[in-house]
Amino acid sequence: MHDIKSIRDNPQAFDAGLKRRGLAPLSASLLAIDERRRAAILASEQAQARRNAASKEIGEAKKSKDDARASKLMAEVAELKTTMPELELSAKTADEELAKELAALPNLPLDDVPEGADEHGNVQRHLYGKIRNYAFTPKPHDDLGGALGYMDFEAAAKLSGARFVVLKKGLARLERAIGQFMLDLHTNEHGYTEINPPLLVRNEVMFGTGQLPKFEDDQFWAIRGELLVAPDERLKTDRLGLIPTAEVSLTNLVRESIVDEKELPMRLTALTPCFRAEAGAAGRDTRGMIRQHQFTKVELVSVTTPETSRDEHERMLSCAEQVLQKLDLHYRVMTLCSGDMGFSAQKTYDIEVWMPGQGEGGAFREISSCSVCGDFQARRMDARSRGPDGKPRFVHTLNGSGTAVGRALIAVMETYQQEDGSIAVPAVLQPYMGGLKSIERDK
Structure with missing residues (x-):
């Protein structure tokens, strides 16, 4: 605001x-x-x-x-x-x-945000790792999961329609392991406080982080127990929204309050299901798990003073990067241009992980966005802090994926695939898998 x-x-x-x-x-x-x-x-x-x-x-x-x-x-x-x-x-x-x-107006870009109208104006900040060489042609994750018998889109379609998936056995456990690994890393090593927030929130909470009013059709709404997309006007006062990201719940924890600046920076993390109608993504990424209506994500949120928010942005990016570094995944960091940033962001870094099974010869796909929002969300939420002079002022907020669990699963599957179709389990995930070193089809 x-x-x-x-x-x-x-x-x-x-x-x-x-x-x-x-x-x-x-x-x-x-x-x-x-x-x-x-x-x-x-x-x-x-x-x-x-x-x-x-x-x-x-x-x-x-x-x-x-x-x-x-x-x-x-x-x-x-x-x-x-x-x-x-x-x-x-x-x-x-x-x-x-x-x-x-x-209805988006946040304004910081001075150092590159100019550009769309994703073509984004600028590579740095690259980590190298593309792996395979003695065979890498397959996409949905082919790998289907051959294993542990990734079922047809069963999900019978239950819920398109853009849903049923994971089974080793892949279900691997996704759970990835999420737990991320949470442990952020809480034990990066100083984030784990939160288990509500998944259903009020209109004003959606407004606080910028989902309303502009992106109403991108949300799922629960009304008297029914899930609706873009409900009728008369029902808008009698509904709760399913969170598209835990950023919504976590950031709004400071809404309508004045926190002591001694409590800042406040660093929060959560592992939650997320729900997106993907109303503006018709025809995009229809194959596999890349773009789902329901997915799991570890979210990072920081509440800071205006003086420290820019440094906190760099720190948050580093925390998200360490997830991929420990998984030994090749990725690049992009600084988004002024025309490609999200509604509430002043500046955004996207982390794009290399997926060898995507397209011809592999492709980078977004796995995390880390954004600093200044006081834009704080004004919408009326979230303030009180400093040594006793005067209240608006806090600054930041959010980032730490990271998207489903896309991390895809990246691990495609990166660690073996010629026989099995998936090697990264060393850092093996303790979460009971020591299992490979996911193979049942014999």
């Missing part, structure tokens, strides 16, 4: 930020609404002040037995009683209009 005072103070900078996001300048229209809002508020306040003063003057006039003046003042108060609700409604309407306009 943007601060209208900041826009008022520097409209040119605001419009320049919107332009980098691929949007037209809006400061003039926003400031026109703001001017109307401020004028309405001032008129309402002046009317209230005049009513109070006139009421006091009526008493004085009656005390001095000036009936004519008292009668005139009483008529004025009666007229104010009639006009004041109209003035208050005008102020309220303008305030709601401004809030609606501001709520």
